Amino acid sequence: MINQDLRFRLVFHVGEEGILLREFLHSKGISKRTLTATKYEGGHITVNGIEQNVRHRLQVGDEVAIIFPAEQPSEGLHPEDGQLDIIYEDEAIIILNKPAGQSTIPSRDHPTGTVANLVAGKFIRDCLPTTVHVVTRLDKDTSGLICIAKNRHIHHLLSEQMITTGFHRQYVAIVEGKVKEDRFTIEQPIGRKEGSIIERMVREDGQFARTDVEVLRRFGKEGHDLTTIALVLHTGRTHQIRVHLQWVGYPLAGDDLYGGTQQWIQRQALHCSVLKFTHPLTGADMQFESDMPSDMQNVSQTQ
Template sequence: MIVKDLRFRLVFLVDEEGILLREFLHSKGISKRTLTATKYEGGQLTVNGIEQNVRHRLQVGDEVVVIFPPEQPSEGLQPENGVLDIIYEDEALLVLNKPAGQSTIPSRDHPGGTVANLVAGKFVHDDLPATVHVVTRLDKDTSGLICIAKNRHIHHLLSEQMIASGFHRQYVAIVEGRVQEKRFTIEQPIGRKDGSIIERMVCEDGQFARTDVEVQRHFEKDGHELTTVALMLHTGRTHQIRVHLQWAGYPLAGDDLYGGTKKWIGRQALHCAILRFAHPLTGADIQFTSDLPMDMQEISRSL
């Protein structure tokens, strides 16, 4: 019986005479760490079908194949069977729609049933020798789009894209109060709140954080003014949107950790509605969207 090799691989054609294999692969975004893992952990580098080391000198027209090593699931990440709302999937990545109430990764309080557990189970089912690389993470009670890379190289490329501000994440939130400015930017550093392992706050010695805010709609609910806003993240600090909007005086509806009330919704009214980025392999611009879940729709529907 022939066993199919399911290790992730990339194929490149050389267009520069005399370049070293190491330099050529670096120009393709393959990190030194990934090359080391490829060499020592079960991967392979071939040129025109012959295995070569990174000091091999290439010629125009050579075919370079990188076979990435199989990855072992992280210890403590138990694969589980379950339903995933898959928006998009290819050899490199997954885009999922996460419901509110589901954690992204396991923790002491939520060791199972997370997105990562279910994705690990899917990889086992698909005989994919990969672990789970979460590119964009959502809080347990935030709903919407999540991107997951299928191997460390893709994760590296998308992380680099985030650093270069080429990875766009747009959220929709319902906040308490009437937001006056149509568009504005919050640039306030965020750090851990003293005495808490969970809460964050705006503080001078925190990490730089930037959130763009745009008002979509004003409305009233039970005599209270509320505002639907669209938010663009430029950084990815823990609880960034929740902390920034609390600081601005407009806490998220349902977010009692940061000054909101659960009168209309039992979780923070926050949803990741759009992911837009360049595909890490093709470079093509791709965009994914997710409609508001019913609990957020209901707040503004029953006026």
């Protein structure tokens, strides 16, 4: 059973005389949409413990508290019990390690067992009146680190950070072929492939996409050239890494949708290994790392 008293809240202290409450909250990153939801969906804004409207004028030393409204999961998100590999958790975010084969969010083909289903179930067990806000999403068969916000305000702050100061997402992958350059950048627009609801492709009228690539190791296996690479995403287009690597002629091992072979691994050999960002509340630098999973390590073994 959810607990209204566990609604997410923030407390600020005023250091400027005469500022309007609305302007003060805006300076703290509270969006107009969040203020509207707080007003009409069961939240509260107080000054020194007394509820006030946003036109209230503040004084130095005032304590402003915003209690965010309870959030309900969407109709398509059914909370479930299950194991989550949680790397880090606090009042604002969850960082977890997703295994290959698990979808991030429900879809028509995979309505249950997703990360979002399990996190929603965790929120119910923790009596938190909130829902799941996925900040960084991974394809079903891509493994590695995922960031989830615990409420819409934190999701808004992290989304803004991606646009402004950046949200570092680094991957490790194994591709087919011997990559010649040690470092290079792929900047090619990506759009939907005609006739397919799943596949993407490089196309002139697509969305801008940039991927940085660095070679970590070149090796041979059973008479074939393979290369382990590190990648940094500067944009987050659907299937971006998979499409970009196919376009330059080095498809991911195991990625049969984009030209790879499943001779050594039964899914795309792609793993989100590093997340770096600024904590949306504390301003602290956060960094999380995840080792290459065993199925990719097995591909790397040449003996």
